[in-house]
Amino acid sequence: MRILWLAPWPHPRQATAHPVPWVGALAQLLRQQPGLSLTVLHWTPKITSEVEEFERDGIRFIYLKAPSVRVDILTLHRRRVALVKSYLQHHYQHYDLLHLHGSELQAPAMAAGLPVPMLLSVQGLVSQYPPYVPRSERWLKAxxxxxxxxxxxxxxxxxHFVCRTHWDQALMRQLSPGCTVHHNWEVIxxxxxxxxxPLAASRLQVVFLGGMQVMKGFREVLAAVDLLRQQVDVTLVIAGQASAELVRVAVQAAGLRHLGPAAIECRGQLSAEELAQLFSESLCLLHPSYVDNSPNSVCEAQVAGLPVVASNVGGVRSLIEDEVTGLLCTLAPASIAQQALRLHQDPALRQRLATQAAAVARQRHDPAVIVARTLAIYEEVVADFCARS
Incomplete structure (x- = not known):
């Protein structure tokens, strides 16, 4: 089976682009399947030719030269959508199935009207996000x-959609009445x-993987750790796009008096191995996002056995059963701090949550089951297309 993915896979020249570990992890497993060839199509302004193709690790990559981010926004994405749409219209017949990864980057518009079996894996649902955006982020809301x-x-x-949580399943049935929803988890x-x-515990630390993203709860985490430090000596480790200087400015702007530079460590983008090591040395992961579907960082922490404190929004409740496989909180800093403090003061609770979450998450993200389910879904989508044709 010849599969074409339309997926947010950064070009090798885009070193600072957001990684897509759940997409890459699935690709590495699928490429090993007999009788299946995988091609990934994406776009970037970083290449010099109109089209760049190469093969790496058994996967074929195709990149189209896209307009700059500024031009893309000024043209309301229409130029980029037309570019990819034109390519697909001239090449779709070379593939047995088109798999769209996410709808946030206009993939459904690019693939509209193609006479080919098509499947979309839901990631986030950006049409649902604007009501949750704080007033300070007007540009993001736009x-x-x-x-x-x-x-x-x-x-x-x-x-056809692949969904993961109660939240995205319900929304897809609203946004695409009569659609078929397939359930499958992401590969970790x-x-x-x-x-x-773990290394010898020399300090107490909590982890936040959202960089300085407001929607991931960056400001709430700073305020929560400021409260936490009034009771225990704890360090905040931030992974993702964040600089120590900008974090310091944010702390000062918020008037936080107990969160000095020595209490915050910015690690930048970390590899999977580095994250796993960080998890083993930490008290918990803080994930107080404003809205989320199936946050990959929560899933990775659970698999690794790190307790999670997360806001009860979107599809998070499909990942965390409160007091059983994690602790739910609100966006109030006091709520976040209180849940983290409970984990510090009650080692038995922390161990119980870590053990139970790991057991559930390792079964939920069993790679063999996910691959088998993916292949079965592909067959179902192709069969349904043939029956309708």
């Missing part, structure tokens, strides 16, 4: 409102399944 327009207009034409990178020997 961008998501634009992307939400594309979702609402083109998702109804997609007949192998490093989180391996046992890690």
């Amino acid at each position: 961008l998501w409102t634009l992307s939400g327009y594309y979702e609402r207009r083109y998702l109804p034409a997609v007949q 990178r192998p490093a989180f399944f391996r046992p890690i020997s």
Whole structure:
């Protein structure tokens, strides 16, 4: 079977681009399947030719030269959508199935009307995000409102979706009435399944993987750790795009008096192995996002055995059973701090949550089951297309 993915896979020249571990991990497993060839199509302004193709690790990659981010926004994404749409119209016949990974980047608009079996894996649903955006992030709200327009207009034409949580399943049935919803979880990178020997605990630390993203709860985490430090000596480790200087400015702007520079460590983008080691040395993961579907960082932490404190939003409740496989909180810093403090003061609770979450998450993210389910879904989508043709 010849599979074409339309997926947010950064070009090798885009060193600072957001990684897509759940997409890459699945690709590495599928490429090993007999009788299956995988091609990934994406776009970037970083290449010099109109089209760049190469093969790496048994996967064929095709990149189209896209307009700059500024031009893309000024043209309301129409130029980029037309570029990819034109390529697909001239090449779709070389593939047995088109798999769209996410709808946030207008993939359904690019693939609209193609006479080919098509499947969309839901990641986030950007059309649902604007109501949750704080007033300070007006530009982000405008961008998501634009992307939400594309979702609402083109998702109804997609007949098959892969969903993960109660939240995205319910929304897809609203946005695309009569569609078929297939359930499957994301693949977690192998490093989180391996046992890690933690280094000697020299300090108490909590982890936040959202960089400085407001929607991931960056400001709430700072305020929560400021409260926490009034009771215990704890360090905040931030992974993702964050600089120590900008974090210091944010702390000062918020008037936080107990969170000095020595209490915050910015690690930048970490590999899976580095994250797994960090998890083994930490008290918990803090994930107080404003809205989320199936946050990969929560899943990775659970598989690795790190307790999670997360906000009860979107699809998070499909990942965390409160007091059983994690602790739910609100966006109030006091709520976040209180749950983290409980884990510190009650080692038995922390161990119980870690053990139970790991057991559930390792079964949920069993790679063999996910691959088998993916292949079965592909067959179902192709069979349904043939029956309708």
